[in-house]
Amino acid sequence: xxxxxxQLSSVRESVESNCNDLADKSMQLQRLMAHFSSSxxxxxxxxDSKPGQPLMVPLTESLYVPAKLADTRSVLVDVGTGYFVQxxxxxxxxxxxxxxxxxxxxxxTVNQTLGEKRRALSQIDEVLAQKMAAGRQQQQQQQQQQPQxxxxxxxG
Amino acid sequence: xTELQRQLEREVEAFREVQRxxxxxxxxxxxxxxxxxxxxxxxxxxxxxxxxSNVFKLIGPALIKQARPIRRDPSQxxxxxxxxxxxxxxxxxxxxxxxxxLNVNADLTEARANVNxxxxxxxxxMARVDxxxxxxxxxxxxxxxxxxKLQKRVAGAAGGS
Numbered sequence: 001x002x003x004x005x006x007q008l009s010s011v012r013e014s015v016e017s018n019c020n021d022l023a024d025k026s027m028q029l030q031r032l033m034a035h036f037s038s039s040x041x042x043x044x045x046x047x048d049s050k051p052g053q054p055l056m057v058p059l060t061e062s063l064y065v066p067a068k069l070a071d072t073r074s075v076l077v078d079v080g081t082g083y084f085v086q087x088x089x090x091x092x093x094x095x096x097x098x099x100x101x102x103x104x105x106x107x108x109t110v111n112q113t114l115g116e117k118r119r120a121l122s123q124i125d126e127v128l129a130q131k132m133a134a135g136r137q138q139q140q141q142q143q144q145q146q147p148q149x150x151x152x153x154x155x156g
Numbered sequence: 157x158t159e160l161q162r163q164l165e166r167e168v169e170a171f172r173e174v175q176r177x178x179x180x181x182x183x184x185x186x187x188x189x190x191x192x193x194x195x196x197x198x199x200x201x202x203x204x205x206x207x208x209s210n211v212f213k214l215i216g217p218a219l220i221k222q223a224r225p226i227r228r229d230p231s232q233x234x235x236x237x238x239x240x241x242x243x244x245x246x247x248x249x250x251x252x253x254x255x256x257x258l259n260v261n262a263d264l265t266e267a268r269a270n271v272n273x274x275x276x277x278x279x280x281x282m283a284r285v286d287x288x289x290x291x292x293x294x295x296x297x298x299x300x301x302x303x304x305k306l307q308k309r310v311a312g313a314a315g316g317s
Contacts, residue, residue: 076212076219079201080194081274083267084219086210095201 005131012124019121022114029107033100040096046072047089160313164306171299178292185285192278199271202264211267222263 003011051072056064075092076084087095202211212219 080198081271082214083198083202083271084212084214085201085205086212 005128005135008124008128008131012121012128015117015121015124019114019117022110022117026107026110026114029103029110033103033107036096036100036103040093040100043075043089043092043096046075047093158310158313160306160310164303164310167299167303167306171296171303174292174296174299178289178296181285181288181292185282185289188278188282188285192275192282195271195275195278199268199275202268202271205264207264209264211263213267222267 046069049069049072051069053069053072055067055069057067058064072089074086074088077087077092077095078084079095205211211222213222214220
């Protein structure tokens with residue numbers, strides 16, 4: 001069965017919203033990956049510094065208090081659902097890397113699906129354009145035929 | 157408006173209602189899925205940890221260290237006991253020491269058990285929601301068929317008149 005233009009455009013709408021959702025998800029995943037890699041950098045930075053190193057700790061956005069690093073070997077990692085685990089900097093950095101790789105895998109699948117959806121969308125657009133053109137042609141033919149019939153009616 | 161048309165309208169309204177319910181249930185399912193994913197991730201992380209890792213739980217704004225009983229040395233336990241203490245008390249002390257020895261690292265084990273329990277609950281909920289979706293689908297397709305039948309009858313009545 002051939003889909004009508006209205007059916008096709010409703011399919012197009014759903015595929016398009018699908019596409020937008022996936023693009024949003026892809027952006028989100030990229031942001032999260034950046035988040036983990038910046039966490040990783042922070043952990044590495046902590047591991048490279050020495051205990052007793054002075055630093056300013058933000059209490060609010062504009063208020064900083066001087067402090068000294070007491071521990072550069074262990075950090076507290078949020079593993080989700082309210083659980084935090086004390087890890088060595090190496091383990092924490094490994095954690096970040098693992099999460100990043102996982103996100104990368106997901107990102108790849110999401111991007112692949114997104115590509116497929118976009119291709120489907122452009123295909124639908126093509127068919128839709130063809131249908132529109134065919135419809136216009138038909139209309140024009142009808143309009144051309146009508147005056148002829150009228151003139152024929154007059155002469156007859 | 158004929159009785160047939162009114163009936164058709166009622167059917168269509170009922171069908172829309174089913175679709176609305178379906179949407180709600182789907183949202184619930186999506187939420188459960190994301191929760192189960194998060195819990196799976198946590199259980200995986202907890203599984204990777206050394207047995208003596210410190211685990212904290214976020215309760216309100218505070219991080220609470222998961223209770224870990226201190227491993228007590230049996231010799232320390234028996235030391236303050238006077239020589240003339242009742243043998244029953246010594247036995248009780250020994251039992252307590254064994255219990256704490258069993259409970260060592262209860263923090264991590266408890267955290268794992270907690271997350272597992274949560275996962276189990278979420279899976280149960282998921283099964284419930286899936287069943288709900290199934291029944292809504294059945295209801296929806298039944299309504300749809302009813303609507304199609306009515307539409308045919310309406311068209312037939314219009315053609316006949």
